[in-house]
Amino acid sequence: MEKSRSIRRAGKYIEDFLEEYVVLDLETTGLSPVTHEIIEIGAIAFRGGVQTGEYCTLVRPKTRISGFITNLTGISNDMVRFSPTIEEALPGLHGFLDGRPVLAHNASFDLGFLNAAYERHFGMPFPNDYLDTMRISRKLYPTARHRLQDLTERFGIERDGAHRSMADCIMTQRAYECMREHCRRNGIELKKKPKPNRFGSGLNLKELKRPENEVDKNHPLYGRCICITGALLRETRQELLQKVVNVGGVAVDSVTKKTEILVLGSKEEWTARKSSKVLKAEKMMSEGHPIRIMSEEELYRFL
Structure with a gap:
């Protein structure tokens, strides 16, 4: 993939239940896209609830993976030793996504890392529109908790392999479809449902x-x-x-x-x-x- 200055538009949030999308999940060395790196990319394409393809790769970071991250994800420095770098992995992901909307849980985290990586290596923001199961959950269940773990418990979804990209993709997709069914059964139009209250500062x-x-x-x-x-x-x-x-x-x-x-x-x-x-x-x-x-x-x- 060559650097491009022609695409400057970052993707926009879509508040809807789509028939075709790609579920995306990243594992990283930390929380900040400025100082931390991607170590695993997982993406699974769906159309009409049926899986149509997948893309998955470990990514070799420039810095060592901490023991904390290894304990959390199971990804060690030995595992990524011969994996592609982020520069080598991004073109494959970009081609697989093919402009389709991306579904993620807490999408701002994953897309923050992809935005940083795209800008750094290709001179363009991540262009795909996106959906977010966390934001949908907040709208449908305003008094509940909204971690992926909370959604899997709410809907009875198995958590085998949690904190690895492909397993988290599967859990995210199932949670998305469960919330689609919840809206269908209860006659809920997601776009018309009021946004949850948010609390500002008021700090003393x-x-x-x-x-x-x-x-x-x-x-x-x-x-x-x-x-x-x-x-x-x-x-x-x-x-x-x-x-x-x-x-x-x-x-x-x-x-x-x-x-x-x-x-x-x-x-x-x-x-x-x-x-x-x-x-x-x-x-x-x-x-x-x-x-x-x-x-x-x-x-x-x-x-």
Whole structure:
């Protein structure tokens, strides 16, 4: 695939149930498309609910895969030693997608990495339109949790091979079709259903209360300085940061050298215009500062 400046349009979100799409999932070395890399690409094409093709490859990163990522995904440095680089893998993926809409869970994460890779290697943004099972779930089940694990539990979908690209693709496709059937049975028109409420800032750090009981110093958030950017789905920043303080975390309202975790509210997307906090955090990460960027849903895993 040659570099192209003729295609500048990034894909747009489609809020619908389509008959033809390609399910996509990536495994990566971390959370940021600026400082981390893709290590596995999985894509499965469907038409009318029937699988019509697939593309899957491990990808050899320029940096070593951490033990944490190996434990999470099962992908080791030995496994990717002779795999193609991202430059070598992208043309095959691009050809397989063939302009078709992409379905992913928490699509902003996967498309953020693909946007970065396409811009870096081909001088163009990732052009395909996309669907997102997380966004659909938020609309249909506003009070529930929306991780892929939550959707598989809700619909009774097996989780064999979770955190590998092809297995996650299969789970995502089944969840998508389950939500299609839910709408069909209940006469729900997805586009007409109101968007879930989102909570903005309203933050006053001075009103946060110290925990009444002794906190567990082994808790993963204990002593960590945590900041939030973007609108939240479930509650206000004040309420969420109070939960952080309750487990021993330290709430902050700006990104500084002391900040260790920046949480992206559900409205914040890697593919959209980034907030000043995200831009500053990414710059700090590129300079070697150990700040971690995680989603709202990921933070709830620790709470």
